[in-house]
Amino acid sequence: MKQPLRGWLLGLLLVPGFVQAQQKQTISGYVRDAATGENLIGVAVVHPSSGQGTATNTYGFYSLTLPASADSVRLVVSYLGYQKGRWAAPAKASQTHDFRLQPLSAELAGVEVVGSREEKIAQSTRMGTINVPITQIKTLPALLGETDVLKVLQLLPGVQSGGEGTSGLYVRGGSPDQNLILLDGTPVYNAAHLFGFFSVFNADALNNVELIKGGFPARYGGRLSSVLDISMKEGNMEKFHGEGAVGLIASKITLEGPIKKDTASFIFSARRTYIDILAQPLIKAGLSSENSSGSLGYFFHDLNGKLNWKISSRDRVYLSAYTGYDKFYSRIRDKYQDEDYNSNKAGLGWGNLTSALRWNRVLNNQLFLNTHLTYSKYQFNIGVEEESRNQGETDKFSLRYFTNIRDVSLKSDLDYLPSPDHYIRAGGQYILHSFKPGAIQAKGSVEAEALNSVAQLGAHEASLYAEDDYRVSERLKVNGGVRLNGFLVDGKLYPSLEPRLAARFLLTPEWAFKASYARTTQYIHLLANSGIGLPTDLWVPSTARVKPQRAQQLSVGAARTLRHHDQDYELSLEAYYKPMHNLIEYREGASFLGTTDSNWENQVTSGRGWAYGGEIFLQKKSGRTTGWIGYTLAWSERKFAALNQGRLFPFKYDRRHDASLVVIHKLKENLLLSGTWVYGTGNGVTLSEGRYRLGVYDQYDDFGPRNSYRMRAYHRMDLDLSHTKKKRWGEVVNSFSLYNAYSRKNPYFLYLREGRTDQNGNEVEKSSYRQISLFPIIPSFSKSFRF
Template sequence: MRFLYRLVLVIGCLILSLSSFAQQDIFLKGAVYEFDSEEPLPGANIYWESDPQKGVVSDVDGNFTISVTDLPAKIVVSFIGFTETIRLIQEKDIAKDVKFYLRPEELSLEEIIIQERRPDQNVKSLDMGKSVVPIQTIKNIPALFGEVDLLRSLQLLPGVQTAGEGTTGLFVRGGSADQNLVQIDGAPIYNPSHFFGFFSVFNPDALEGVEFYKGNIPATLGGRLSSVIDVSLKEGNYQKVRGEGGIGTISSRLTVDGPLFSDKSSFVLSGRRTYADVFLRLSPNENINNNSLYFYDLSGKFTFKIGDRDKLSFSSYYGSDYLGLSAQFGFGWDNWVSSATWNRNINERTFFDLNTYHSRYTYRLNFVDEDNGFDWDNVLSETGTRAEWTFLPNERTQLNWGFHTQLYHFAPINLEPAAGSAIEPILTNQRNGWQNNVFIAGSTDVTPDFRIEAGLRWGIYHRVGKGVQYQYSDEQPSPESAILDTLRFSGLENMKFYQGLEPRISMRYLIQEDLSIKAAYNRTFQYIQVATNNSAGLPLDRWVPADAFIPPIRADQVSIGVFKNLYQDSWEISAETYYKDFRNLVDLRQGASVILTDNVETELLTGNGYAYGAEFLVRKNVGKTTGWLSYTYSRTWRRIEGISDDRWYNPRFDRPHDLTLVLNHEFNKRWSAGMTFIYTTGQAVTFPVGSYEVDNQRLPLYGNQRNADRFPDYHRMDASVTWKNSDKGRKWRGSWNLSIYNLYGRKNPFAYQFTDIINDEINFDPSTGQEIMSRRPGVVMTYLFTFLPALTYNFQF
């Protein structure tokens, strides 16, 4: 607590020092755009003609803020490949945002590359453990079935592990998949995957940008322990209607954007759908053509500019998956998130952002059978409001503060038997949580070479009614514990209270203009989590809020890194190391079942853990050949009383070695190629130590040690080739992409089955009446993909 007390004093002193600067400078705020498309130009140079040495650079949205000298004065705006603009600024311009529209140079012969960040940002910024992934980079990476995927692209970054073949689940620096906050325009998505995890829910054509935090998570964000994946939908063009899309092996997509009512409003509409079910219907086999298998998603964003100071935007996303087998079995799930955002420039130094959202996730399962038919459905949702103020007293200092309130609702799990079914009905009680957060953060240059950022986030959580709380005979409930009493709570009545302070601090020291060292400390709390016995993440995963028996989980992370640029910022080299301490981690008892029980706390055990690692990255940003090489060494350990003989054990996503190579090469303006190579240690698993027989059937026998074995090492190479048609003077521009997943056909294991091998046949069918000549115990490996080509046609208009 002494550390927290001192940190609060530091932040308080920082606030006082910031306020002392408030009246020293006057600022001009504006934005830089490309003339034809009105796309923002990040990285444009803005400076006063009379003092070129004290300029600023526009951010990812093209915005800038520059201190004002004596007026009137001429300001210069320039960007490589565009005509320089000079404008006279007078006193009346200070009260409004100024906009600059740059035209491409007519004599420029080289392709113009608009980067989403400054070339030296990795060295000079405070960002640590943060990646800004350009959408174009994601589109250039070879993809499974040719389906470009955001989350699968993030798996190629250092410090990020995957659950295995064909999954989009992320395990970041020793954290589980539910410890990642995935949000789109500020609204969280609880199941960010299609096709049981093979694809993510994000259509890349509809996205503006992606910010991925895994280390120094700012105090303005919270709610998860390991990472934040902040995805933003793009705004529509304010001048003309545009479109882009693609026709692929298993799906097609289309995105259209343009002005809505005038040049002050815009829209973006995007859709994507698979057509695997269409091909199934073409089969002559009735057992196949009666099946259904598809997913689709729709998204839209509407933006309105109200005067020079205000902007309103409304966005929504809906995604649906369904699997149906011969009208006897049906399984589907839906994501629906909506958000509204108000951005206001209060004055040249103060900005306000208000975001309100609602996120809803549902799943349903039905089984048609005379004896065991049933219908099963469930809903979970989160509704929230987030407000943030930003204050820029001068060019060197920034202050952010605000609040975030969240209401969680986990509806009762409802299983209704069909008429005549022998299955008993199941109805659990709903669980609700209410969380309020306040935050404050400030950053400033202590010296020209030393910059510091400090922040504090305070989370206040209530488990609230309507709901029930069971009283058990044991302090730590177990399946054998007797229920002594049942307490019932009315709507929003407090059932359990938790609170936690989350200090954040980071520092950057600039050793040279192209060399810096950074350090950061983060504390994070998480008040909801998944209770599951699998690591890949399934649509049926059970989310549970903190309550009287399930405390919130906490993580403390310390990281330090060195960042170096070479050859005029065309190459980046970085090395980061981290140590993370976990408290109150939850894991399942041996043989636990949590999906349909109302007493989920009896199936859970709580303990601690830790993770550490080192991450190395070499990236080439410009030139004909671009890409990166990364290597991560990491370990993750847990110790929970009642699991693995109370010893330290590895969760399944512990993979010590992880090597990734990503390359893209442009041969000319029409031909380009991409390649990725991945090598990781096999995931930790529990293999049986023997077997036993029940009713003449041999079953595997497992020991007490959890995840003491491993799959073989995983490695895979993917490749792609892209051909673009000549787009000179054409409104329609097209390209063909041929991608090959698993180029050399590596059979990476997806699962192992320990079973009897009869007559030396893996798939022996006893119903054929064939005589059983031999029976022996065996291991059957299942793999998903080998050599898998895909062809996609992409277009723009």
């Protein structure tokens, strides 16, 4: 009797589960652009009968498990800028189907703005996350006609620029080193060209741009303020294609096409400035008139490349690389009497190198695996050489400063979609860091001396994460996860446990309340010499004396999709609070370049920071007129025991008010007008409140509290008019733009102008601070083409 009873009980437990499994059916596959074969990210895949759905991942893969149907199953796929895709087939327990979506016409696709996903803003659990379509980035006005991804992101609420024309990102009270910038999953440590006026990203080579300001999913870690996840194009698998542009300061070209149709493809993109080449005749003529010879100039270049190989229906391999470099050079030789001369050579260069090898495998119709091997390097070099000959004697001197950071990383991510109510992600990563914080070497005619040198330092970083996007009920959806990190340097281990939680609750079908919490840890620091203005900033690791930066961010908000005259508007309101610990700054008067102390740890001090505020974002995503309005009310403060007498002070880029307006209007099918207007409270500065003398020559300033004065408010309008002309071989777009259209004299920095006295010592003019402005109104023209 015991055996039959035991079997009956076992059957009672297992059969319902078995029957339930048999009553499920799973459809999986990829969603791609029909014209190029490019995988599409974030596409909504919906089962209309049940209302259940999912979205494609970073590689265009989807999986949807549904209750069994007696006859057939039908799916609808939708993505902004593309015609809807539909598919129906007899019901099976497991089947695959790849969608190929047809793009809308170029004119219609060109008017789309922020937000490439079809999912309504009220439905998503994510907060502070914005997708920026590349078509929109190319449409907006640009400085000197050079399209810039980072400058478009500065138009979003909660994101600020560092100063006039610069491409730095200051997100929710954080500093630039607190942004994790990923290009095809590989970190980019310095995203600036031309001392910050342009970014390193060539928009023609990019496929997707996503910015996360808060509510970070567990799969991201290593920074406190934001994640900028940028994906390169994969290369056209259908036919050869090219595009490029010629502007005032730079030209670029992008070529892509199939190596083997529907199996392998490539993309290659190059960009270079040419001011140095155009100016050389004038420079040489000017030197010759002063009995000198030589040359000087500046340029930057970018190269992007990617190979994409579909090994099988389940396996795909990608190999991508990027290199970019800025270089300033000066070689001048002054001739004197007889054979005497003076020769000077100077060089300043910095750049990034990234590479990534990725392997995707569909393990089964619910499991997707991505394995990622990456290499990243950032380096900075500055050198000066001088040689002189006087009465037969030759003297030589050289000085060199260099710094770099290198990473090698192995990462594996697993996506598991057991049902429409769960999207589970898990994975791990190992990073080997190598730091060269900086070195100065001097060499004379007789001897060489290392003025300041720091040995190369290695560090190990490892992490594990798991998260689940879980629909608890029709009203409540939660994204919960945890991230475990460890950082080992010089025998010191820093572990951290980071819980992540985001939730949305539908108050009504259109209104959603959202909240998120994230704890983050950053193991690397950026030492910035604010007074230098060059990329001499040093990347340094946490050590036994310098602890990792830590932060917590709590966000609450509401979101709604509004509909007016058959047009959709999306409104989001968010408030955030972010305390930060173990931030580091140089001590008063300290600078790594200005000391013979070889230990940078002796030059820094640590402290705390607080950032809090609110953001409003209203955007219109379709129709002839599109755009958005963004407004931020924010505070960002710091407190260091060794700075400002230990008192609280505003962060340099603390801005009380920040507003932006973006409008894109299609005048005709081939004529597009776009404009932006920005306003921001002036940056904080530290000014002298008085001067005193000791003796005849020694003069000292009595500075006031740190960043206690404000520069004038910043505001600017940019305009762009683009005309598209169809050709037999493709199309040509002529763009005319105005930067700073009403020529506002915005502050760049302040300097103290000394007062004047007459011959009797009477004061004629008092000392006062004067403003230096950088850019007046700047017209520019560019011509781009596609074939």
